[in-house]
Amino acid sequence: MADDLKPAPGPRVDAPTGTSTVGHQWDGIEELDTPMPRWWLLTFYACIVFAIGYAIAYPAIPLANSATKGLLGWSSQGDLATELAGEAARQAPIKLALAQLPIEQLPGNPQLLRAAERGGKSAFKVHCVQCHGAGAAGSKGYPNLNDDDWIWGGDLGALQTTLINGIRHPGNDETRVSQMPAFGRDEILQKNEISDVVSHVRVISGQDKPSAAATRGAALFEANCAVCHGAAGKGNRELGAPNLSDAIWLYGGDRATLTTTIVNARGGVMPAWGARLDPVTIKMLAAYVHSLGGGEANPVVAIAAAEPEVTSQ
Amino acid sequence: MNSADPASDQNFFVARRSVFPKAVDGPFRRFKWLVMAVTLAIYYITPWLRWDRGPYAPDQAVLIDMANRRFYMFQIEIWPHEFYYVAGMLVMAGIGLFLVTSAVGRAWCGYACPQTVWTDLFVHVERAIDGDRNAQMKLQAAPWSAGKIARRVTKHGIWLAIAVLTGGAWIFYFADAPTLAGQLFSGTAPGVALATIFVLTLTTYIFGGLMREQVCIYMCPWPRIQSAMLDEKSLMVTYKGWRGEPRSRGLKRQAVDAPVAYADMTPPPALVPTGDCIDCNACVAVCPTGIDIREGPQIGCITCGLCIDACDKVMAQVHRPAKLIGYTSVADTQIAMAGGTPPSPLKRLMRPRTLAYGLIWGGIGLAMLFSLGTRTRLDLSVQPDRNPQWVRLADGDIRNAYTVKLRNMESRPRTVEVAIAGIEGGKLWSETGNRDGAGTTVKLVLAPDQVAEARLFVAASANGPEHADIDFSVRGLDVEAGGATTGSRFERPDDDNDKEGE
Numbered sequence: 001m002a003d004d005l006k007p008a009p010g011p012r013v014d015a016p017t018g019t020s021t022v023g024h025q026w027d028g029i030e031e032l033d034t035p036m037p038r039w040w041l042l043t044f045y046a047c048i049v050f051a052i053g054y055a056i057a058y059p060a061i062p063l064a065n066s067a068t069k070g071l072l073g074w075s076s077q078g079d080l081a082t083e084l085a086g087e088a089a090r091q092a093p094i095k096l097a098l099a100q101l102p103i104e105q106l107p108g109n110p111q112l113l114r115a116a117e118r119g120g121k122s123a124f125k126v127h128c129v130q131c132h133g134a135g136a137a138g139s140k141g142y143p144n145l146n147d148d149d150w151i152w153g154g155d156l157g158a159l160q161t162t163l164i165n166g167i168r169h170p171g172n173d174e175t176r177v178s179q180m181p182a183f184g185r186d187e188i189l190q191k192n193e194i195s196d197v198v199s200h201v202r203v204i205s206g207q208d209k210p211s212a213a214a215t216r217g218a219a220l221f222e223a224n225c226a227v228c229h230g231a232a233g234k235g236n237r238e239l240g241a242p243n244l245s246d247a248i249w250l251y252g253g254d255r256a257t258l259t260t261t262i263v264n265a266r267g268g269v270m271p272a273w274g275a276r277l278d279p280v281t282i283k284m285l286a287a288y289v290h291s292l293g294g295g296e297a298n299p300v301v302a303i304a305a306a307e308p309e310v311t312s313q
Numbered sequence: 314m315n316s317a318d319p320a321s322d323q324n325f326f327v328a329r330r331s332v333f334p335k336a337v338d339g340p341f342r343r344f345k346w347l348v349m350a351v352t353l354a355i356y357y358i359t360p361w362l363r364w365d366r367g368p369y370a371p372d373q374a375v376l377i378d379m380a381n382r383r384f385y386m387f388q389i390e391i392w393p394h395e396f397y398y399v400a401g402m403l404v405m406a407g408i409g410l411f412l413v414t415s416a417v418g419r420a421w422c423g424y425a426c427p428q429t430v431w432t433d434l435f436v437h438v439e440r441a442i443d444g445d446r447n448a449q450m451k452l453q454a455a456p457w458s459a460g461k462i463a464r465r466v467t468k469h470g471i472w473l474a475i476a477v478l479t480g481g482a483w484i485f486y487f488a489d490a491p492t493l494a495g496q497l498f499s500g501t502a503p504g505v506a507l508a509t510i511f512v513l514t515l516t517t518y519i520f521g522g523l524m525r526e527q528v529c530i531y532m533c534p535w536p537r538i539q540s541a542m543l544d545e546k547s548l549m550v551t552y553k554g555w556r557g558e559p560r561s562r563g564l565k566r567q568a569v570d571a572p573v574a575y576a577d578m579t580p581p582p583a584l585v586p587t588g589d590c591i592d593c594n595a596c597v598a599v600c601p602t603g604i605d606i607r608e609g610p611q612i613g614c615i616t617c618g619l620c621i622d623a624c625d626k627v628m629a630q631v632h633r634p635a636k637l638i639g640y641t642s643v644a645d646t647q648i649a650m651a652g653g654t655p656p657s658p659l660k661r662l663m664r665p666r667t668l669a670y671g672l673i674w675g676g677i678g679l680a681m682l683f684s685l686g687t688r689t690r691l692d693l694s695v696q697p698d699r700n701p702q703w704v705r706l707a708d709g710d711i712r713n714a715y716t717v718k719l720r721n722m723e724s725r726p727r728t729v730e731v732a733i734a735g736i737e738g739g740k741l742w743s744e745t746g747n748r749d750g751a752g753t754t755v756k757l758v759l760a761p762d763q764v765a766e767a768r769l770f771v772a773a774s775a776n777g778p779e780h781a782d783i784d785f786s787v788r789g790l791d792v793e794a795g796g797a798t799t800g801s802r803f804e805r806p807d808d809d810n811d812k813e814g815e
Contacts, residue, residue, distance in 0.1 A: 039524065040326070137701035144705075248707055
């Protein structure tokens with residue numbers, strides 16, 4: 001320890017190298033004060049010069065509310081604006097083509113269809129997820145757009161119509177409207193009759209085995225419901241009457257929910273997007289929803305009607 | 314700092330001490346010529362080699378295609394997800410350096426390092442313009458004159474030309490060489506190519522022409538790492554001080570050597586303790602890093618062996634045994650000093666350490682070759698939809714959707730079949746197909762050398778486990794076939810047999 005505490009020998013010239021030492025020592029080890037190469041110093045000065053130039057050319061010095069702008073006027077927001085403008089320019093011809101092409105002919109142009117689906121996916125996240133959910137799986141009262149059951153039709157044209165005019169959208173003459181009577185509230189059917197109809201619907205949808213109540217309900221169904229839902233309960237898209245015999249329920253297929261539905265009727269509303277979105281975005285949304293897995297082929301009539309337009313282009 | 318302090322008398326920064334390496338000839342010099350010729354030839358010729366890969370892939374033998382993220386090397390094509398091959402090559406390069414260093418010391422620094430090769434080239438240019446060592450020193454000391462300016466301009470001009478060609482050759486590895494060359498001459502080359510040439514021109518000129526040994530001494534980490542890699546059995550360029558010392562020359566040597574007649578070619582009697590070193594400084598004069606090898610192993614020595622050539626020539630002239638400076642190891646030095654005969658260098662190479670490095674190096678190489686030979690060129694990855702996980706269909710069945718990425722890594726379009734297995738009654742169809750008539754396979758056409766993305770649907774009965782395993786496989790329908798299988802999940806509603814509300 002005593003050796004360690006000895007005062008430093010002081011700087012001296014190291015004989016083998018001819019270089020001065022720094023002057024301190026630890027355990028007899030001294031440090032040479034080897035000079036730095038000059039180019040290192042010049043590089044350091046060059047970095048300082050570069051930094052000054054950089055601070056003048058680019059935003060650098062923070063001020064109270066903003067920062068110095070820099071002579072070049074560069075900003076990251078400017079870069080973003082340039083990128084967005086470039087993207088808009090890239091999309092312009094796609095959007096133009098989409099605007100000119102009737103939606104029924106979209107499947108004939110796979111590249112454009114793919115572009116429309118991608119655009120629709122983005123637009124869906126902005127306008128539709130609030131009700132239909134991020135995965136378009138819906139929830140009670142808001143239809144699942146992934147499945148193959150459609151109340152108003154699932155081909156591209158029908159989807160476009162639904163999107164433009166909405167469902168029960170007040171103030172839109174073209175909107176899709178169906179009005180189920182409130183059989184219980186308006187006292188069209190008695191409580192026990194409603195229970196029988198529920199039993200019948202549970203049977204035709206394959207959830208319950210036939211029973212006496214269901215047989216009674218069948219007659220009531222024939223008299224009160226079949227006019228819209230069809231004798232077999234298969235529904236009618238012209239009238240917007242849902243298929244009651246399949247596995248998909250908008251509000252629920254259990255007894256309690258079915259009873260509520262028959263007593264009070266249902267009438268969900270979807271906005272008419274034609275007034276809020278441009279036609280291209282609506283086409284994109286229709287294409288996206290159609291691509292989710294439940295999309296239906298164009299009705300044969302629609303293709304035939306669209307054919308002359310193809311040849312005229 | 315105190316003015317009485319001796320440290321304050323020296324400068325904190327010093328200019329580079331100019332090195333004027335003298336020309337020399339000998340086995341090591343000729344070996345350096347050979348290595349320079351081979352490495353420069355590889356560097357300049359490689360991008361121009363052609364390799365036919367058919368109409369869907371570039372025909373350049375070695376190409377790093379940054380834009381499309383492909384690396385081509387003769388018949389090998391590497392995709393980004395196969396980057397471990399590049400990592401493996403880097404590991405092999407590292408182990409290879411360990412192997413070389415533990416066996417023959419800093420051979421990389423002395424012969425193969427680009428800094429050494431290009432510096433050597435620049436030194437030769439300098440010698441051709443300015444003359445050899447003495448002429449160069451004289452020219453530097455001379456006042457500026459028209460002749461000196463002309464020589465300097467010529468020298469730096471040629472250096473810059475070499476630098477431009479160096480940077481210019483580099484970019485050909487990253488684009489189709491003939492096309493890019495055409496663009497360069499017509500002035501339509503992309504800006505990034507010109508910027509790369511500019512930067513590499515600058516670094517080549519500065520590192521090879523102006524900084525030279527300073528790069529090795531101050532900037533490069535490898536000499537420091539090598540100091541740790543060397544052991545007592547590693548070969549190093551060594552001045553055999555026990556033979557050479559005490560060195561003497563000139564009149565002093567004449568005095569002690571006077572009784573000896575050199576003409577009879579007999580070695581001087583050991584009357585006086587004079588070593589073989591005649592202190593002629595030939596070893597210092599030829600050294601490209603300007604060191605004195607007689608001071609012992611040092612970081613500035615890149616072991617290029619030029620001092621061996623220079624000293625051997627002198628030893629022959631003064632009729633002394635060659636290799637006063639030569640490749641030897643610390644262990645051999647000790648044997649030689651004790652008067653023994655060191656084992657042959659070949660024997661020194663075969664020792665556990667070098668063998669271990671060699672085995673690791675070869676093992677990695679063989680493993681990579683094996684994996685290259687058996688890798689699939691048709692692969693898929695499957696991502697199930699997570700929102701929603703499942704969809705109930707009108708008939709009560711459950712449908713899952715999957716995003717399937719298919720990698721066709723061959724340079725030709727391929728028809729492939731994707732199949733599912735493991736789900737009873739499962740039906741598979743694609744976005745363009747539909748459930749009616751769906752089976753368990755889907756046929757797809759994949760574009761050459763690309764990743765195709767397909768959305769596939771699978772439907773099956775709602776009765777079954779909540780989370781079922783499903784296998785997706787892809788196989789080529791052409792002669793080469795090949796393919797891959799990957800697992801995923803088929804999800805059903807929670808406790809499906811319990812109908813809603815009951």
